[in-house]
Amino acid sequence: MKLKEGFMLRNIAGSWIVVPIGERLVEFNGLMTLSESGALLWKLLQEGADFETLVKAITSEYDIDEETARKDVEEFTSAIREKGLIV
């Protein structure tokens, strides 16, 4: 999975924000806030991580079982896919 180019993940005053940049501003002139774990997944997706890598990152970082992690990663990736943020 790969995120579309033209978005920047920023930590602003303690909150994770995804901001469109340059020509991406035309289709998404707003902002998106992410939870801490959402930001972790976003960073990995920027590097082109696959589904299994994302699940592993969540189970390593948080006290959560694999089944729940899979469900959460699925929901997260579906949400950003729906918003057209994945290539």
Place this chain on the structure above:
Amino acid sequence: MATSWGEIGNKLILQAKARGEPIIGQFELTSRCNLRCKMCYVCESPNNMSVVQKELPAGKWIKLAEQARDAGMFYLLLTGGEVLIRKDFREIYENISMMGLSITIYSNATLVTPEFAKWLGRIPPAKFSVTLYGASPETYERVCGNGKGFEQALKGIDFLLAEGINVDIKTTIVRGNEYDLEKIGELASKREIAFGMVNYISPRREGCYTDPIGQRLTPDDSLELGKRAYNYFKRRREEINSKKDIYDDNCITPDNTKPDIDKISSNKSKEEVSESLHDKVVDFDYVQKTKNAFQCSAGNSSFWVTYDGRMLPCGLLNEPVVYPFDNGFLQAWEDLKKLCREVPVCKECEKCSLKDVCGPCPAKLKAETGCFNKPAPYLCELAKRRKTLKMDA
């Protein structure tokens, strides 16, 4: 749960304020302007070469934006003078539009061409905020010394809207355009864009040929305007609320326990109206809690940089001042915060029964009286009238 752009923004600003991070930056790219508004506090002639020489080059603005961004800046206002008068405006804007910022441009819109609007529409700012100074060429001639400016500004607004750019209109009411308020509002209403009014004219910050004090309304006239404005904005709010369903935000229900998108918020302005455009994130207990004279974000989470490179808490002031181009942004920001904490609180204002309607501001006190801690008669009289207005409402 619906969460608007404004709610997210306010939350970020409050967080930044608590952390002392410079989330709001204001770059005064030039002091030159093509209009001659009698009440302006910073407006040099377009071809004043001695001023041009003092203006910072594009590269310095771009580097400063980068440093400020790395220190926490998210909201950036580009203002003037008239920013579009700078020949290198596009170079500055194109570079900062890649920095992950929410950019607002303040302009009189008279220099906006179809070609400019097309270019900007490819990398639109969060907001292009236009000040209209009247609702006819006659008013523009009277207030700005340029009757043609009215049609030019309207055309500019329409060129921007045609490219899908988020535009709002605000106005500054002075002697000479006070009867145009409702008509200017209708120009915004017709275009279904936000409209607001600036209700305070500051004495000039530095020498130019204007006369802000001579042009601003007397406290009594200000009260009359306040009554009209109250009725106008109330009626407009009611009209807007009746069709509010078309402006619903696009949001996802947040769940902080999961790796999720908390909120997605569109930056598109709703058609909204506001009597006053002063800082929306004001904590009236802040002075008592922190002993900081600035109630707003100035010098705590926002800063202003003048066309010649001075960094100030806000655009009304000439001090406290620091120099980000000498020692870097971060050092300048830390110095500015420290200097702002040393600004004395006006003890009389703090005890005054009108402080809730006045919102004592050290920048206004300094601009009006030359002192940070001396009550300003004009502001006291305005507060008394505002109290009357509030009681009537």
